[in-house]
Amino acid sequence: MRSKAQLPAAPAPAAAGWRAWLACIAGGLAVLAGLAWWLDGDGPTAMQAATAKGAAATAAPTPTGWPALGQARSPAMSPEERATQLAVWTERLERAKHTLASYRDGTRYPFESRPISEHADQTYPNRPVAEDSALRTEDGQTDPTINVKTAQSRVFMAAGESVVFTIAASDRSGQPVAFTVTQARALGLPSPGRGGQLPQQAVVFGDAGTQGDARAGDGVQSALLAPAQGPFAQYDGAIRVEVKLKLAGREGLHGFDVYYSPEQPAVWAGPVREVVERGSLYLYMPVQVSTPGRYLVSGRLDDASGKPLALLSFNDVLPAGLQQIKLTVFGKLLRDLKPSFPLTLRDVDGYLLKENTHPDRALLPRLMGTVHVSKAYSLNGFSADEWTSEERDRYLAEYGRDVDLAQGQVDQLTGP
Numbered sequence: 001m002r003s004k005a006q007l008p009a010a011p012a013p014a015a016a017g018w019r020a021w022l023a024c025i026a027g028g029l030a031v032l033a034g035l036a037w038w039l040d041g042d043g044p045t046a047m048q049a050a051t052a053k054g055a056a057a058t059a060a061p062t063p064t065g066w067p068a069l070g071q072a073r074s075p076a077m078s079p080e081e082r083a084t085q086l087a088v089w090t091e092r093l094e095r096a097k098h099t100l101a102s103y104r105d106g107t108r109y110p111f112e113s114r115p116i117s118e119h120a121d122q123t124y125p126n127r128p129v130a131e132d133s134a135l136r137t138e139d140g141q142t143d144p145t146i147n148v149k150t151a152q153s154r155v156f157m158a159a160g161e162s163v164v165f166t167i168a169a170s171d172r173s174g175q176p177v178a179f180t181v182t183q184a185r186a187l188g189l190p191s192p193g194r195g196g197q198l199p200q201q202a203v204v205f206g207d208a209g210t211q212g213d214a215r216a217g218d219g220v221q222s223a224l225l226a227p228a229q230g231p232f233a234q235y236d237g238a239i240r241v242e243v244k245l246k247l248a249g250r251e252g253l254h255g256f257d258v259y260y261s262p263e264q265p266a267v268w269a270g271p272v273r274e275v276v277e278r279g280s281l282y283l284y285m286p287v288q289v290s291t292p293g294r295y296l297v298s299g300r301l302d303d304a305s306g307k308p309l310a311l312l313s314f315n316d317v318l319p320a321g322l323q324q325i326k327l328t329v330f331g332k333l334l335r336d337l338k339p340s341f342p343l344t345l346r347d348v349d350g351y352l353l354k355e356n357t358h359p360d361r362a363l364l365p366r367l368m369g370t371v372h373v374s375k376a377y378s379l380n381g382f383s384a385d386e387w388t389s390e391e392r393d394r395y396l397a398e399y400g401r402d403v404d405l406a407q408g409q410v411d412q413l414t415g416p
Contacts, residue, residue, distance in 0.1 A: 082413055085409075085413055086410065086413040086414065089406055089409040089410050089413060090410055092406045092409075093403065093406035093407055093409075093410055096399065096402040096403045096405075096406050097403055099399055099402070100396070100399040100400060100402070100403055103395060103396065103399055104386075104396060107386075107387060107392050107395075108332060108336075108386045108387060109330045109332060109333045109386075109387055110328065110330055110387045110389075111313070112312065112313045112314060112315070112327075112328050113280075113310060113312055113313075113328045113329060113330035113333055114310060114311050114313075114333075115309075115310060115311075115333065115337065116300065116301070116308040116309060116310055116311050118311070119311045122298065122300075122311055123300065123308050123311075124300075124347070125298075125300075125347055125349060126153075126154065126347055126366070126368050128151040128152060128153050128154075128166075129151065129152050129154075129155060130149070130150070130151040131149070131150045131151070132147065132148075132149050133147070133148060134146065134147060134148070135147070135148050135169070135245075135247075135250065135252040136148075136252055136253060136254065137250070137251065137252050137253070138244075138251065138252075138253055143250055143252065144172075145171065145172060146169060146170075146171065146177060146247065146248060146250065146252070147169065147170045147171070147172070148167065148168070148169050148245075148252065148254060149167070149168045149169070149170070150165070150166065150167050150168075150254055150256070151165070151166045152164070152165050152166075152256050152258065153165075153212075154258070155257070155258055155259060156258070156259050156261070156349075156363060157227065157258060157259065157260045157261065157363070158261055158264070158363035158364065158365050158366055159228065159261060159262050159263065159264045159363070159365075160228050160365075161366065162212075162224055162225060162226035162227075163224075163225050163258050164212035164222055164223070164224055164225075165203075165205075165212075165222065165223045165224075165225070165241060165243075165256050166212075166213075166214075166220050166221065166222045167179075167181070167205065167220070167221050167222075167243065167245070167254065168219055168220045168221070169245070169247055171248075176219040177247050177248055178219070178247065179221075179245050179246065179247030179248075180245070180246045180247070181205040181221060181243060181244070181245060182244045182245065182246050182251075183242075183243070183244040184202065184203040184204070184205055184223060184241065184242065184243045184244070185200055185201065185202050185203060185241070185242055186200060186201050186202075186203050186225055186232070186239050186240070186241045187200045187239065187240050187241075187242065188200065188232065188235055188237065188238075188239060189237065189238040189239065189240055191237050191238065191358050191359070192358050193357075193358065194237070194358075199230075199231035199232050199235050200231070201230050201231050201232070203223045203225060203241055203243075204223055205221040205222065205223040205243070206221060206222065206223070207219065207220065207221045207222070211223065211224045212224035223241075225239075225241065225258070227239065227260045227262070228262070232260060233262065234262055235260060235262065236260065236261060236262055236263065236359055236362075237259065237260070237358070237359050238257060238258070238259050238359075239257070239258050239259070239260055240255055240256070240257050241255065241256040241257075241258070242254075242255055243255070243256070259359065261351075261359065261361065261362050261363040263291075263362040264290070264362070264364075264365070265289070265290060265291035265293070265295075265351075265352040265362045265364065266287050266288060266289040266290060266291065266295070266318075266352065266364055267287070267288050267290075267364070267365060268285065268286070268287055268288075268364070268365060268367065269286040269287055269288040269322060270286040271286075271372070272284065272285050272345065272371065272372035273286075274372070274374055274375065276377070276381065276382075278331075278383070279331035279382055279383025279385065280328055280329060280330050280331040280334075280382065280383065281328075281329035281331075281334070281343075281374070281377070281382070282326055282327070282328055282329070283299075283312070283326070283327040283328075283329065283345055283372060283374075284324045284325070284326055284327075285297075285324065285325040285326075285327065285348070285371075286322060286323070286324055286325075287318070287322075287323055287324070287325050287364075288321070288322055288323075289318050289319065289320050289321060289322075289323050290320060291320070291352055291362065292317070292318060292319045292320045293317065293318070293352050293353065293354070294315070294316065294317050294318075294352070294353045294355075295314065295315075295316065295317075295318050295325070295350060295351070295352055295353070295364075296313070296314065296315050296350055296351055296353060297313065297314040297315075297325050297327070297348065297349070297350030297364070298311060298312070298313050298314075298348070298349055298350065299311075299312045299313075299327050299345050299346070299347065299348040299371065300312075300345070300346050300347045300348075301329060301343055301344070301345055301346075302343065302344045302346060303339035303340045303341070303343060303344075304339070304340040304341055304342055304343070304344075305340055306344075307339070309337060309339050309343065310329060310333060310337075312327040312328060312329065312345075313327075314326060314327060314350070325350070327345070329343070330387065331382035331383035331384070331385070332382075332383060332384055332385060332386060332387070334379060334382045335379055335382055335383075335384045338379060341374065341375070341376040341377055342373050342374045342375060342376050343373070343374040344370055344372070344373050344374075345370075345371045345372040345373075345374075346369055346370050346371055347367070347368060347369065347371075348366075348367040348371050349363075349364065349366050349367070350363075350364040351363045351364060352364075
């Protein structure tokens with residue numbers, strides 16, 4: 001009888017065959033996993049992500065391949081399944097085309113040179129802010145039988161600026177109603193990080209044609225607040241003016257809110273210089289900067305007839321010293337809007353952005369009315385090219401790929 005040491009080993013060919021079979025299985029699984037990852041993984045465009053979401057939302061079958069690789073649809077796809085897929089991809093194609101066209105149209109001009117029609121609320125920044133509402137009572141109710149019209153000449157005040165408040169009252173038929181201002185006071189409002197006692201002062205309303213009142217005896221009472229001349233001289237932040245009224249046997253109240261900035265981070269330092277460069281018109285405004293940082297400046301541009309044309313903006317970091325604020329009138333914007341020359345730059349305002357603090361800005365002196373009148377130019381002297389940048393080119397290419405992808409799927413589904 002043979003000992004264990006003498007027992008024959010398992011046949012070598014059988015062991016080798018078993019290992020080879022396992023290796024084949026493992027390799028096949030790896031190939032299948034890789035294929036599944038490629039088909040189901042994140043694609044290179046936004047459209048592929050939208051594809052997965054859209055398919056889930058519509059309960060349509062998710063495509064199993066991209067047409068760019070020439071993969072055929074499953075021969076087992078029924079006409080109903082093909083119709084469902086076609087509807088999904090047709091909708092995505094239209095959406096992709098709309099996204100591409102909207103982005104291209106919205107970025108024809110740079111951010112700092114836009115049609116004023118896009119910013120209607122900033123067309124006339126120095127017009128009074130008016131309100132027309134029913135009388136508000138101290139208990140939080142309203143009296144619809146009395147109408148109160150109020151206005152304030154501005155909301156933001158730079159160092160040394162003042163604001164005028166007006167109040168008028170009428171009945172339902174529009175007839176003026178006499179009233180008395182029983183109390184009016186300006187109060188500093190609390191803000192994060194502000195301690196100590198907040199300033200306050202009395203505010204005097206009247207109808208005598210003085211202290212901001214436009215016309216004596218017209219039934220409109222006015223008051224002037226000049227923060228630099230009182231306890232608010234060094235106050236930086238929001239101020240509320242509380243007004244108590246008595247009229248027709250009733251009592252009511254109204255509040256005005258303004259923001260005062262006593263700091264003067266920079267001052268304007270000379271006339272505007274205009275230059276035509278690279279197919280656009282540039283307006284350079286010298287400014288003497290005492291506090292370096294990021295400055296945001298806006299100016300309005302009208303054509304020769306006074307029609308509002310564009311909102312020009314500047315957003316950049318300025319060091320201390322004499323600097324230049326560059327306002328861009330983009331060439332294609334001029335070519336498209338076809339204004340009559342000369343152009344008028346007006347109502348320029350700006351501020352130093354103060355990050356991670358409150359208040360978050362220090363105002364530059366406001367330039368009201370006409371600031372500069374340009375020379376007369378021929379529109380042919382300006383470029384008709386759209387604005388370009390690395391970011392815009394990248395987005396246009398990305399959205400274009402989305403269109404191509406969807407178009408390829410539609411073509412494949414409608415083909416033979």
